[in-house]
Amino acid sequence: MATTAFCRDTSCQFFSDGRRKVDYVLVFYQRKQISVRGGDRLHRLSAPPHPPHRLSVISNGSSPLSGPVGGVGQGGLGCAAGQRSAGDGEVCVDLAVEVELEADPAEGEMVLIREEFEARLLEAGLEMERDTEVRVYGPSFTRLHVPWQVLSREAEFLKIKVPTKKSYDLKQENGFSASLSEFWRKVNQPFQPNIPQLGHSTTKQLSHCFSRDKLHFPTPRPTPRPTSRHAPRYAPSPTHLLHDEWARYGAFYKYQPVDLIRKYFGEKIGLYFAWLGVYTQLLIPASMVGIIVFCYGCYTVDMDVPSLEMCDKQQNFTMCPLCDGVCDYWHLSTACGTARASHLFDNPATVFFAIFMSLWVATFLEHWKRRQISLNHSWDLTGLEEEEDHPRPKYETILLQKRQMMRNKEKKNEKKKKKKKIETGVEKLTWRDRLPGYLINISSILFMFGLTFSAVFGVIVYRIVVSALMAMSPDPETKSNVRVTVTATAVIINLVVILILDEIYGAVAVWLTELEIPRTESNFEQHLILKAFLLKFMNAYAPIFYVAFFKGRFAGRPGDYVYVFNDYRMEECAPGGCLIELCIQLSIIMVGKQLIQNNVFEIGIPKLKKLIRAWKGKGISLEEREEQRARPPQQWNLDYTLVPFEGLTPEYMEMIIQFGFVSLFVASFPLAPLFALLNNVIEIRLDAKKFVTELRRPDAVQAKDIGIWYNILSGMGKFSVIINAFVISFTSDFIPRLVYQYMYSQTGTMHGFIDHTLSHFNVSNFRPGNAPTSSYLSETTVCRYKDYREPPWSAEAYQFSKTYWAVLAARLAFVILFQNLVMFLSLLVAWVIPDVPKNISEQLKREKTLLVDVFLREEKEKFHLLQSLFSSKDLRSSDTSVVATWSLNAPLYLSPM
Amino acid sequence: MATTAFCRDTSCQFFSDGRRKVDYVLVFYQRKQISVRGGDRLHRLSAPPHPPHRLSVISNGSSPLSGPVGGVGQGGLGCAAGQRSAGDGEVCVDLAVEVELEADPAEGEMVLIREEFEARLLEAGLEMERDTEVRVYGPSFTRLHVPWQVLSREAEFLKIKVPTKKSYDLKQENGFSASLSEFWRKVNQPFQPNIPQLGHSTTKQLSHCFSRDKLHFPTPRPTPRPTSRHAPRYAPSPTHLLHDEWARYGAFYKYQPVDLIRKYFGEKIGLYFAWLGVYTQLLIPASMVGIIVFCYGCYTVDMDVPSLEMCDKQQNFTMCPLCDGVCDYWHLSTACGTARASHLFDNPATVFFAIFMSLWVATFLEHWKRRQISLNHSWDLTGLEEEEDHPRPKYETILLQKRQMMRNKEKKNEKKKKKKKIETGVEKLTWRDRLPGYLINISSILFMFGLTFSAVFGVIVYRIVVSALMAMSPDPETKSNVRVTVTATAVIINLVVILILDEIYGAVAVWLTELEIPRTESNFEQHLILKAFLLKFMNAYAPIFYVAFFKGRFAGRPGDYVYVFNDYRMEECAPGGCLIELCIQLSIIMVGKQLIQNNVFEIGIPKLKKLIRAWKGKGISLEEREEQRARPPQQWNLDYTLVPFEGLTPEYMEMIIQFGFVSLFVASFPLAPLFALLNNVIEIRLDAKKFVTELRRPDAVQAKDIGIWYNILSGMGKFSVIINAFVISFTSDFIPRLVYQYMYSQTGTMHGFIDHTLSHFNVSNFRPGNAPTSSYLSETTVCRYKDYREPPWSAEAYQFSKTYWAVLAARLAFVILFQNLVMFLSLLVAWVIPDVPKNISEQLKREKTLLVDVFLREEKEKFHLLQSLFSSKDLRSSDTSVVATWSLNAPLYLSPM
16 A cells, blocks of 8 residues: 655655645655565555556645635635645645555565556656655655646546636625524634634635636636745644644534545545534434433333332232242332333333434434535535546456466467467456355355354343342342342443454454455445444344343243243343333443443554554664664654554444434433433544544545445434334333223223233142242232233133233334334425525525626627627638637637736 | 427428528417407517526427438437437537516517517527518517527537547447347347337447537537538438337337437437336336236135135025115125135235335336436436526516515605615515415315315215115115115216316416416426326325225124214125225226326317317408418418427326326236236327327427436335235235134134134114114024124123234234335345446446546647647746647647538
């Protein structure tokens, strides 16, 4: 990979002539032993097998800040790395890099390849400067400068839009809406980052595709010449601005300077942070509503009839024992605590919250679409065509090998038969070449699915066995704490397993995707994301799904329990219902995962790596240290020691998994958005710090949208509707309560609900050994259990009762109602909120009109000029010459440069 | 509206000089009495309040066919009306027309306005020719010619893509797939329309945005000059080709010549027919599967246990009477016929068919997307930006009136206060101006909904009352035919009501949309479509929904019937189930609607109108007739007598409503696709005939897609999933059968199912007067009725039984399962089928690469030239002059014209 180290300072901005700017720095790492083959692949520069049409040239982000002289609006901060749309008058271009070749040529070959690569750079018109004394080993740096004509050629070719001198007034609101927006601006003022020229501007410059022919027409701002880039440098550099106004925990309450981020890191990273910002911002209302719902639960806990009835010692339901033999009958009132806790999360407000959150997801997606379009507009990306990716070097290598093989085969064939010569132009890899990769992929993914499920099953077995063992313990202290101990330890085990598998799956996904040999980088990314998402999603959610939908449903009934390993009864839910367990599981996994991942993986491990590198660095030889003393390290030497950037996939993935917690099971845990919000406020600054101080400046990549992540988000939104429908109707007690109140209750109130949900069991029907061996409630003849079954005295004893089927029908009807209602409302939300914000669409219209005006005026001028020149000739019969004449006249319009 | 009459012949193609082509004909209709105000609004030409930037100029579709000389691929047929992307070397441009002004100025004013309009046309560079002798009244024709420089200016401005000389080979399949596609081509040969140059071509020309500056670069084919349009005319004209190969019932089995349709009628109409073709084509597999499913029903009808049991006279179920008093008990075996008929449509294959059709809808939508992209590519529409619509004249008029009013108000204010002067630049109509329109809209729509529902209810009441009356009739003949008579007459009444309301609603929707004062034509269209769709959908489907989901569900039970108007029992479904009634309703409405609409509304009424016009034409004065004899009518006189084109909305609407029959209730009527297919095969040719021979040639409108219709289709597809789920689980007997077989049947077979579905009723529990007054089954003590209720001897007599709830739960579970499974499968289908066909995406890639090559080569040439010219100068420090020099050199490249 081309390791690129960027200037973060202005001291190294120019070639030794002090005029030409350093736009890009290439690093070539030479191992000490030249004769040894193979080795460190990362630090190699090599030419691709096909001559690259374009080469990577990225300006270095120095800041000839226009300050008070130049700038209205977006200009002024100079060219960001690889930023394609330029600030005022400066045209910055990046051209895709192709420098990775995974083949393993000898070191001597490497040097040749490097020379060829550099020769091609020169051929493409770039200028180059190397360190004068070339060391034999270690990193050596090559600095590149891109001259104006190359920049302008590429800018024209890529149809980059540049702002023109022509500007227009943005529409001003008037009357009430104006004062409202003014008020809003004032309220927002303290939350705005303190970035110069980022304030509210009332004009916007018209942008137009850059064209050298039309340099006269929508004239870019002056200073197209590289020499004029020596602008006064009395404003803070973008790095410092980013550091102070963004990558600082103290700025947690502020908006992000997204334009600046994009200018410095490119569109793709800019979009990530913009997305993260929108997501975090929209989490605020969601968590507020979540808190209100939770408070409603707290407030009504003392009025909730079912939990009052459960706590009522006078009702005195004798429950069937929780385990065979050693467990005794017990009174339901002892489970009062869980019943009250359950109510906090299992109340009618939760249903409202689930609907609210589904609509919130729809709103979030729509809002993001609008934001994206706004950003596209202000970043001049509208009309940008997707760049065709170049093939990955790995792909090219394997294709080369295949070609070689085919040629050898052909030669053999020729020798043998000398007639049947098939022209096999191997153009691409077919599915046959990829078959082994696919097979390994499928089997590995199946294996990892199995791994995840067995981990979940293992924890279930752990729970069953440990609770059985603890129940048998003679110590009453142990006995009373069975449920708490077992649940807590099991969830922690779950969490640890999830964290470990998460890291493993991340690495495995990369490995598997490499095996597929995707053709282009974007193919690679897509396949990787899908795979990693599938694996990590399964991993994070499998235990939660189990608790939500399966736990307690296969436990059987007294007298007919279900056993695993012949000895252990399947686990049941707590007497308060399964929802409270789901809630505990969810909260611990969500909070624990975020805390540990943030602290350990994102802060701890990088620090550790740095320490290790620093410690290793002490081991350099004496002469090197002397050399270092003689020549202080340049900025690129320093930047080279930073960690290389490895893509946004892990960042997005973390957020998407979190989004799942916020959307998928939100019906059972209304505080999830709050925890997500708290995490994200930190996450933004953490990521910012990482990007600004710890990573090498990434190659800027142009992007119009967040790509496949949007589809994943929208898919999760759809999935969350059905999941929440099932959680409400099957995991919570919402439907049974409704059914009781409207179908069975004599008084129309909830009184008697608990009695209604408990079936009767005649203890004489216990199988031998299942009944409690010793009981202090020895007079018990009938115990109760939570299910809707016929009583022992019925003809169909212990069969499902009519109530069971009625409740089941109600549950299912609710699922249908909820799912279709919410889907319809989501569609409505998506339809009502226009994708393009109104002000943007108005601006686009005005820009179009302005362009028409400019075009027509120019047209007319041309025509008049023509008429005066050729007034005698018949224009109609000599159209061709007219065209030629117009072109001849073009230079007349090229004056004001 | 600007009435445009087009030449359909070559005799009127040119101005009197015989050189300039007639591109467009304007008609100005002058009433006889000049002094009278008001009158016929349709035939007026008037200038819009704002000077139009661009004016409507459309070439007349003559055919300088390149024949053997010119043409590979798509070129050759000349410019279609308003076609923006041109054939080889010819650039045809259309420019939006703005000629409608609904205000009512006096006739004198009209002439002034007309003169201004024509002056603006001249100003825009158009050339004009009028008839020499100008009659005082009647239509007068103005012919327009668009010179080359106007065409090329607009072509450049609109970034129209033109094919260049540069062509590339399309990828050839090899090996097996080549012979396969060759075989396929041969099989398809008889179905291809016989159009020259439409064959399989192996190369495609590279297209590029038209640019006068770059006429040298991707050189368009020769003959840019209008004079050179005198091409030999030995090939059939497009009109004749369309007539012979498309607008003819004999060609019903052929593909449509879509490219030619687009060339002659423009993209929008081309897309409509392409869509209709794809839809019809995909109906073939659907109707084949439908026939198979139906045949399966026919084949298994003798093996179906439930219907055998129902027909079995030995089982002898005594059923409760169907009406009070006069009706007797009856034996279920008498309903044998309907039971057998029911099985034809209500069998397990139907479930499969419902799933199949849902996936078919998804496939159809995806397939259309691909086709659309292919067409976009071959019609060079990729990268086309949506044109901003001009405001509608009506909108402008009302805005003008508002401005006038505001100005008057201001003047008054000024007089009064002379200080508070608010600058009110009225820029647009606000919701306040539209409020009355909206209110009328909402109330009218609600009223029409009410109308539809009361029509449905009226038919229900008709059915109830007539069956009650007929049951009371003493004639046994009448009695035995009650159900058949009532059902048949009711459905026919329904059909008539639907047809009448359909026409009314269509007209009302237009009127309501006018009241909303939409700003642009496309706004108008969208609002109209949504409104018309809503109304017509309700109208067509309300009775069907009633039968499917409500009929028979509110009838009550013996002893507790539900009555309307105190006297009449609510209607029940036939003994065979509601599905058969749904099937009858659906088939009669669908087939009847199509037959009547096609024959009466699309063939009959236009013919009638023509007759009336011809009859009226006989009443012209003697002098006129003489005049006609003296000067034979020109083509435009003839074309002017044709019916003006009024948009595609009715055509699409008819198809969309049909699509609803095919998708929404397909579970109950598997033959729907077949009937739709038969209808469409005729419909295509019917529409084609209409467009070619009966309508004035429509203004060509550019379009990339079918717009809102796609969304409506996709919405109906989604809706159909849930509707079919409900039809299968609630209307059909599928779920009760499954439940019986797996939960209740002793033998695991269906034997005993009929007995299981019939509840018992003790006749002593009849209310007074409800029991049959005289019965030949006088010994009856218990009669049976179809419901799941407890028997009279149960403690909860006549309450819903446990079976009822179990079946209900199963039904609901099936809905959830079906809906989610089918939605998932549809998503999968949409995801698996790529939107862009592979060959198109490959072509796009190759075109991009080729353009890069051309660009780079040109760049290099320029550079070398430059170097040779300025070899001594330092290029870097004089970038500006370089740019200027390049432009100076441009004429060098302009030679080959």
